[in-house]
Amino acid sequence: MMQKIFSIIFLSMFFLFCRNTEGKTISVGKNKSVQSIQKALAIAKNGDTVLVYAGLYKEGNIFIKKSIVLKGINFPVLDGENKYEIISISANDVTVDGFKVQHAGRSEIKDLAGIMIYDSYNVTIINNILDDTNFGIYSQHSRKCTIKNNSITAYGKNEVQSGNGINCWRSDSLLIIGNTIKGHRDGIYFEFVTNSLIWRNISTENVRYGLHFMFSQDNNYITNLFKDNGSGVAVMYSHGVKMFNNFFEDNWGDAAYGILLKDISDSYIEGNHFLRNTVGIHMEGSSRIVLQRNEFINNGWAIKIQASCDNNVITKNNFLGNTFDIGTNGSLVLNTFNGNYWDKYEGYDLDKNKIGDVPYHPVSLYSMIIDNNPSALMLFRSFIVSLIDKSEKIIPTVTPENLKDDYPLMLPLSL
Amino acid sequence: MIVAKNVSKKFGKFYALNDVSVTCHKGECIALIGPNASGKTTFIKCILGMVVPDSGVINFNNNSIARSWLYRNQIGYMPQIGRYPENMTIAQVFNMMKDIRKPIGTHDDELVNSFELDKIMQKRMRTLSGGTTQKVSASLAFLFNSDVLILDEPTAGLDPVSSEILKEKIIREKNKGKLILITSHVLSELDDLVTEVIYMQEGKLNFQKSLLMLKQETGEQKLAKAIAKVMITSNQ
Amino acid sequence: MKKIIKYVIVDLLRNKIVLFYTLLSLIISFSIFNLESNTSKGLLSLLNIVLIIVPLVCMIFSTIYIYNSAEFIELLVSQPLRRRTIWISLFIGLSVSLSLAFLIGIGLPIIIYQPNSTGFMMLLMGFLLSIIFVSIAMLASASTRDKAKGIGFAILLWLYFSLIFDAIVLFILFQFQDYPLEKPMIIFSFLNPIDLSRIQILLKMDIAALMGYTGAVFKDFFGTTTGIVVTTIVLSLWILIPVWISAKKFGKRDL
Numbered sequence: 001m002m003q004k005i006f007s008i009i010f011l012s013m014f015f016l017f018c019r020n021t022e023g024k025t026i027s028v029g030k031n032k033s034v035q036s037i038q039k040a041l042a043i044a045k046n047g048d049t050v051l052v053y054a055g056l057y058k059e060g061n062i063f064i065k066k067s068i069v070l071k072g073i074n075f076p077v078l079d080g081e082n083k084y085e086i087i088s089i090s091a092n093d094v095t096v097d098g099f100k101v102q103h104a105g106r107s108e109i110k111d112l113a114g115i116m117i118y119d120s121y122n123v124t125i126i127n128n129i130l131d132d133t134n135f136g137i138y139s140q141h142s143r144k145c146t147i148k149n150n151s152i153t154a155y156g157k158n159e160v161q162s163g164n165g166i167n168c169w170r171s172d173s174l175l176i177i178g179n180t181i182k183g184h185r186d187g188i189y190f191e192f193v194t195n196s197l198i199w200r201n202i203s204t205e206n207v208r209y210g211l212h213f214m215f216s217q218d219n220n221y222i223t224n225l226f227k228d229n230g231s232g233v234a235v236m237y238s239h240g241v242k243m244f245n246n247f248f249e250d251n252w253g254d255a256a257y258g259i260l261l262k263d264i265s266d267s268y269i270e271g272n273h274f275l276r277n278t279v280g281i282h283m284e285g286s287s288r289i290v291l292q293r294n295e296f297i298n299n300g301w302a303i304k305i306q307a308s309c310d311n312n313v314i315t316k317n318n319f320l321g322n323t324f325d326i327g328t329n330g331s332l333v334l335n336t337f338n339g340n341y342w343d344k345y346e347g348y349d350l351d352k353n354k355i356g357d358v359p360y361h362p363v364s365l366y367s368m369i370i371d372n373n374p375s376a377l378m379l380f381r382s383f384i385v386s387l388i389d390k391s392e393k394i395i396p397t398v399t400p401e402n403l404k405d406d407y408p409l410m411l412p413l414s415l
Numbered sequence: 416m417i418v419a420k421n422v423s424k425k426f427g428k429f430y431a432l433n434d435v436s437v438t439c440h441k442g443e444c445i446a447l448i449g450p451n452a453s454g455k456t457t458f459i460k461c462i463l464g465m466v467v468p469d470s471g472v473i474n475f476n477n478n479s480i481a482r483s484w485l486y487r488n489q490i491g492y493m494p495q496i497g498r499y500p501e502n503m504t505i506a507q508v509f510n511m512m513k514d515i516r517k518p519i520g521t522h523d524d525e526l527v528n529s530f531e532l533d534k535i536m537q538k539r540m541r542t543l544s545g546g547t548t549q550k551v552s553a554s555l556a557f558l559f560n561s562d563v564l565i566l567d568e569p570t571a572g573l574d575p576v577s578s579e580i581l582k583e584k585i586i587r588e589k590n591k592g593k594l595i596l597i598t599s600h601v602l603s604e605l606d607d608l609v610t611e612v613i614y615m616q617e618g619k620l621n622f623q624k625s626l627l628m629l630k631q632e633t634g635e636q637k638l639a640k641a642i643a644k645v646m647i648t649s650n651q
Numbered sequence: 652m653k654k655i656i657k658y659v660i661v662d663l664l665r666n667k668i669v670l671f672y673t674l675l676s677l678i679i680s681f682s683i684f685n686l687e688s689n690t691s692k693g694l695l696s697l698l699n700i701v702l703i704i705v706p707l708v709c710m711i712f713s714t715i716y717i718y719n720s721a722e723f724i725e726l727l728v729s730q731p732l733r734r735r736t737i738w739i740s741l742f743i744g745l746s747v748s749l750s751l752a753f754l755i756g757i758g759l760p761i762i763i764y765q766p767n768s769t770g771f772m773m774l775l776m777g778f779l780l781s782i783i784f785v786s787i788a789m790l791a792s793a794s795t796r797d798k799a800k801g802i803g804f805a806i807l808l809w810l811y812f813s814l815i816f817d818a819i820v821l822f823i824l825f826q827f828q829d830y831p832l833e834k835p836m837i838i839f840s841f842l843n844p845i846d847l848s849r850i851q852i853l854l855k856m857d858i859a860a861l862m863g864y865t866g867a868v869f870k871d872f873f874g875t876t877t878g879i880v881v882t883t884i885v886l887s888l889w890i891l892i893p894v895w896i897s898a899k900k901f902g903k904r905d906l
Contacts, residue, residue, distance in 0.1 A: 321692060381695070384817040
């Protein structure tokens with residue numbers, strides 16, 4: 001996997017380098033021959049490089065229709081004066097590198113972005129700073145594009161009026177790497193995106209979701225941090241999702257999730273860390289997901305799994321300090337929960353094989369009661385609740401008897 | 416000084432006091448006599464406000480004692496069994512009582528000295544024997560020069576010497592013109608002390624007579640014998 | 652009144668049980684905070700002590716103390732003192748020494764390990780609960796002269812507040828689960844000081860988010876200044892009403 005990623009990066013760099021040597025270089029700046037970017041674009045030919053020196057450029061919409069490299073020196077500022085889409089790209093093999101893009105316009109009819117990629121192939125957006133752009137970087141109908149090391153900040157107050165940090169629509173084979181996204185509606189938004197890699201991004205303090213995708217098959221999410229987002233991460237109607245080693249932290253609030261999985265199937269969620277979320281993972285209509293080697297620490301619910309989920313395997317995870325380990329809404333259980341470590345497990349291990357000798361029932365009666373009857377919150381952590389929970393653990397009556405870990409670990413896994 | 420009119424008190428169905436009316440004057444030393452469970456202690460407790468009568472009035476210096484408490488400044492009370500906060504020393508108990516009572520004039524330490532309590536002032540109450548505790552109770556009752564002294568079985572548990580000391584003290588106080596109410600089982604002790612006898616039986620007042628009259632009526636010189644005779648005649 | 656309070660407190664401070672209670676809770680709280688790697692988890696363990704053990708100790712100890720002081724009370728009643736004064740002094744004496752024991756035994760570790768709003772709320776609630784259960788104990792012991800009955804009654808009351816009441820609430824919740832019960836639950840929580848304190852402490856721990864709409868309703872009510880003021884007033888009533896009724900009972904009682 002990794003090798004593949006690196007080879008893609010390497011190859012793309014290689015091609016860029018090759019092309020640069022072919023074309024000529026046009027410099028743009030106050031003291032240069034060309035003083036506006038628009039003019040430079042007009043005279044540039046495919047394969048040319050446009051070097052833009054530091055300064056403030058208010059040139060409305062900069063539309064790149066040729067395969068060029070647009071490179072900023074010391075972060076020239078492109079200002080959209082809250083009216084324009086700032087950079088639009090509709091050409092293959094374009095690179096935009098090293099700009100500060102700010103104050104994009106906002107429109108009711110059309111999504112205006114800081115940097116927009118239309119129907120293009122092999123576009124690279126790298127090392128830019130986007131500030132107060134409605135949508136940050138927007139890719140539609142594009143393939144093999146790289147969005148890397150950008151810092152994208154917005155100041156969204158509500159869902160309706162703000163755009164997404166990185167918004168991808170009907171695209172394929174994207175590389176989204178090392179971006180820092182903050183304060184948008186959704187940090188990263190995918191719809192109909194396939195075969196893409198989302199790696200080492202930091203998405204925080206977004207109004208709605210840190211990551212949000214729908215109908216996006218076979219994408220890989222590796223080592224990203226999703227923190228302090230309004231509702232966490234929501235992923236829906238997709239299959240072949242691989243999520244490895246991501247961090248889902250502090251998504252705390254009414255209806256906030258580490259991840260909301262809705263109609264996700266044939267996917268792998270491994271080695272992730274869920275810290276201090278209201279619900280670590282909320283699963284609905286999801287099947288054949290392997291959830292393993294994840295860590296659930298100090299969440300309200302570690303996992304809420306609806307009865308509509310089947311054939312999911314939850315194994316080798318650590319459950320530590322969660323208020324409730326597992327929540328569910330039905331008695332039918334079609335998922336397995338074996339071989340996890342549960343800090344609430346009170347069984348024993350007589351044969352010393354580090355596996356508890358009695359099964360663990362991770363669903364507490366009280367969590368089922370408040371699911372049906374939220375007013376029972378009044379009794380949260382009361383004496384009677386701990387009594388009925390204790391007795392329920394010994395002889396399950398209401399909680400699903402089959403939802404159990406037959407091989408609970410005695411010691412936490414080192415993850 | 417103390418006037419009780421038609422005082423009744425029921426504990427459940429049992430009449431502890433049934434229509435009791437007595438009058439006690441200054442300078443009298445009154446013996447409250449009767450068999451067990453005749454209502455003596457209940458009557459004393461009524462006077463002290465510890466038991467609230469169901470009906471009837473008790474006046475102290477012409478004022479009703481119901482709902483008042485200041486009149487108790489003029490009463491020294493020695494309970495049958497005095498029990499005190501266990502962790503306190505004798506000195507602390509004395510100080511506390513002095514603190515509470517705001518005494519008029521000086522304290523009467525005579526009994527404290529004659530019982531030699533001043534030598535064991537630092538002992539804690541729980542370490543004291545029953546007799547010593549009684550000495551403390553007695554000393555406290557006399558400590559404030561109260562006009563009225565109510566002594567419930569004062570000599571019970573005291574050794575003969577202390578008992579004698581207490582009796583002499585009672586006589587001296589009587590001579591000062593105080594009203595003294597005593598209950599006792601040991602009638603022979605009361606001979607030298609009392610001027611008046613209240614005899615109660617089953618919660619009812621049998622009679623209130625001066626000792627002189629009682630002796631004349633029965634023709635006996637000793638109180639014990641006089642009472643015995645009364646009991647016999649009343650039973651016939 | 653001051654004098655009697657003084658003597659009651661002096662007597663109580665010498666009492667070995669109060670001393671033992673203070674030391675034991677000090678040891679337990681320190682070990683909870685030291686054993687738990689996560690201090691907010693330690694706070695949760697402490698929550699059960701504050702809500703269950705503190706009321707139990709205050710209740711039983713006060714009841715036994717009142718019964719054991721029967722003779723002392725008798726002695727005071729025969730003195731020129733108002734009965735109400737004696738009773739209230741006993742109450743204040745017990746409250747001061749038991750809440751002091753709480754503040755030292757559990758409050759001190761909280762201040763050291765959790766000097767935040769949650770810790771402060773727990774401190775306040777434990778303090779109020781101490782006094783409330785002294786007050787309820789006064790009521791229990793004023794209700795009957797029989798020591799065994801009185802202590803039994805006290806334990807029953809404690810059981811009621813810590814368990815039976817909640818069982819009834821749970822029953823009601825199931826009987827009427829088709830109705831919106833969020834607001835009635837707020838009223839119900841007023842009827843039990845333990846529930847009320849627990850909700851206040853838990854809201855400070857920000858668990859409201861766990862519970863969706865109910866959580867929001869609770870937070871909207873209890874989380875605001877008005878809510879805290881109302882809670883404090885209700886808890887004060889829980890102090891005043893039992894002790895007032897017990898004072899009435901004691902005023903009419905035969906000793």
